[in-house]
Structure formats: structure tokens, C-alpha cells
Amino acid sequence: MIIRISAAVIFASIGLATQAQAHGGVSIDEGQCKMKIGPDQMNFTGYQPLKSREQFCDDIPDVGPTIIVLDAVQDELRDMNLEIRILRDVGQSRDDENLEQNTETYVQPKKYRTGTLNFEYDFKKKGKFIGLVKARSDDETKEYVSRFPFSVGETESRDITIAAFFAGLGLVGFGLWYKNSFKTKPPRA
DSSP states (O other): OHHHHHHHHHHHHHHHHHHHHOBTTEEEETTEEEEEETTEEEEEEEEOTTTOSOEESSSBSSSEEEEEEEEESSHHHHTSEEEEEEEEOSOOSSTTTTHHHHEEEEEEEEEOTTSEEEEEEEEOSOEEEEEEEEEEOTTSSOEEEEEEEEEESOHHHHHHHHHHHHHHHHHHHHHHHHHHHTSOOOOOO
């Protein structure tokens, strides 16, 4: 019985951990960060060169200068006007609600024939944000939008929360094992 409960808890925890890997419109696939935009995909990479040489996929580890690079996988996106807007997440019900007031930074629509859109922004405050990437055809018959929520400077507290969760899970498992290991078992007939 204890083994079944422990296995169920472990599998549920693994499910929660893998869900945490996918974040909004950005997910990890074959070691690359992928972002779905309409029927197409873009690769997503972020850097904070003054803080670390590591790249990140979704949440930005700390405040400071940040470089975001988006690479169009399909040729269709190279023929479309691409724009990106970073919004402060203030609990708005729609992204266009107080759009200008909530905009942290905006990259004007432009065609990126090489398929690579990159920009740098200096995040001054920790918090929650929303990234909006739009692709629009010249005749405006096609418009794709990718929306991905992310946080800046909050990954450390999230990691502590996850570690505390698993530590608590381990303590519960140990407590159940300890409780049941000293029960007197009836003799076998």
C-alpha cells in the first residue's frame, strides 16, 4: 500500500515538474526553446551577458541588460512583418487593455529576411511580464500572435519553493515508512 502511494506521489510530482518546463507559448523540445506562432515555430533564446554565459528559455533569471533572440523556423515568417512587445503583467484581463501604459518595450514591425529578430532590453524591476510576438502579412490577411508570460528575477524563489516541496514530500515519505516499519505484523499461518 505504501509503495503504491509513494509511486503515485512520485509520478504526480514528475508530472508537475515537466509541466513547469513548458511556460506559456514557449516550451523545450529536443533541447531547444520553441515558440508556437500560428502554424509556425520560432526558436527562442535569452542571454544576460553581464551576469552569466548561460542561455535561458523562459523566465529571465535576474534584472539587468537582456538579449532576446527569436529565429523563424519556417520561411513563411521571413516574409511577414514581425513585432514584439513586452508588457508588465498587472493582472489585465486582455493584453490590449491599457496597452501603451503597460508596455515595457516595443520593437516596431519589420521583415527579418534572415529569420532572426533580436533585441536588447534592460529590465530594471523584478516582476511578471507578458511577451507578445506578432507576425502579419503585407496584405494583412494573415496575423499570428504568440503570447508567453514570464518573470524577471523570480527564478531563485521558484527554485526554493520547488526544493521545499520535494523536501516536504521526502519527509512525508520517510514518516510513512518509519510509522509502518515498526508495526507488529501478525504471524503467518
